[in-house]
Amino acid sequence: MILLETCALSATAGPGSAEQKTLYENLNLKVHAGENWAVLGPNGCGKTTLLHTLAGLVEPESGAIKLCDKPIKSWPHKKRAQQIGILFQQEETLFPASVFETVLTGRHPYIMARGLQALLDWEDSEDFAIAEQALKDVGLLSMKNRSITTLSGGEWRRVMIAALLAQKTNINLYDEISNHLDLNHQQKLLKLISKQVENKNRANIFVLQDINQALRYCEFGLLLFDNGQHIMGSLHEIISEGTLAELYHCPFTVLEHKLGNIFLPA
């Protein structure tokens, strides 16, 4: 079953300006249930733009996006937010709130769907249980009552991830999930999240900087080149020293290991 589909999607950076440049064009992506996708490419190649467009936050310049067989624009916003969720690259904490309060914001699409009841009842015990489980998943349950303004960068990242997990969406988009995370949490969370879609009606798309992480947790890949071209397919088939050198404009070397090939910039 196709969860997310793009049809002839295109985007340009700085449209109308002298530096106008094609980010991607004629992109026909099909994300099926149970799939983990990696989006790889150099800085400024359009990875984040693509993710925001897929999440329905930005109108595509041209082309169309279908969420569960329906054009994403036709989804009521609250319903869409129950289907597709996104972890942003960064988020500032400017005002005080507790860790738990922040994670509970992930339940917003469901609470508001309850209409007037939302004004009187707030979150119910199910929402609390889901938020607690999400905090447990990111290993922050013991910090539930801490103020978010006192967290370290990595802890705050995990709070953002927990809020997305609490949103319980079938399609999750992660923009550089590893930002600020220590190696232990990078590995644990990628493992947990990539396993969540197995044999389920769910899928993940990860924008990643680390090719080896992509190879370890994702079966499918989309490579965005900075000349506007793209390649997609089975990640193991499309990744080689040659394509990587072309993708990142630097030579690559490969180390063989029992866990699989490891690619390093030479």
Next chain:
Amino acid sequence: MKKNPMHLKPRNLTIILLLAMPVSLVLALKYGATPIDWTSIWLALSRQTQGIPITIVWELRLPRVLTAFAVGGLLSLSGALLQVLLRNPLADPYVLGISGGAATGALLSMLFGISGYALSGNAFIGALFSMILVFGLAHSHSAWTPVRLLLTGVVLAAGWGAAISFILAIAPNSNLQGMLFWLMGDLSNADAPALPVYTVAIGLLLARVLAPSLNLLLRGELVASALGERVKKLRIIIFLLASAMTAVAVTAAGTIGFVGLVIPHLLRLAGSNDHRDLITQSMLLGGIYLVIADTLSRTIMSPLQLPVGVLTAFIGVPLFLYLLWKNK
């Protein structure tokens, strides 16, 4: 986390404020240039007496006290809303230049000898004009960022500030006292509480309905829209609501500073982060705060009356600094 002993359960805080509200209103009725004893207040309120107490309570103090409460609530509510809208802890109705527009309107009226409803009307027009200017200028190529809004407001406020100084410089001496009072907030002519009271009631209701969305907007526009909010529409509603409430407040009582900035932060320092608590509490505490400040302004140097804005700052500045220091 070191649990702050000052932190109250938000719901308990709401109950405390609900209880404090009538207490503050009754105290404000009792104290003034002419103190009235409790029996007379009771008799006057229940209309079982005649004569001076009933005149003082019903015609002088009650309209003033109700106006003070409503204006405090309005300023504090719009402060809370604008802080979310601009995602900036420093935002309040004054930063955006809305009150500056109102003040210019009012002072121009005074300069030309206009008073009463026409003066209020001009203040209201000034506020609306300022609001439309900020709204129109900050809104370009559909990008309506908090920074752009804040910058537009701050620059506009500076412009109004210059206009106010100019009017003060050319105004005849006989007008200066009234103008300065208006600029520092003046409730002594507050005899029509109906408009501010209705506005604060409607404003509270609308802001409370928006409260869950405000929580999201504090996490950022992108997060809010990813969680299903129509951010553009939401921000326009917040701006209009906050501006309308400020305009009504300024029209009724002049430019009273500090309430809109400080009250929401006091509540945040006390542990209310969720806007479903914070909105109601802001209205209540803002109202109580202004009622107390106005009562003090009438009594501490009686028969001399002080501008209420002086009191809101005299109480608020040390209190806020103390809480900030204690919470560090």
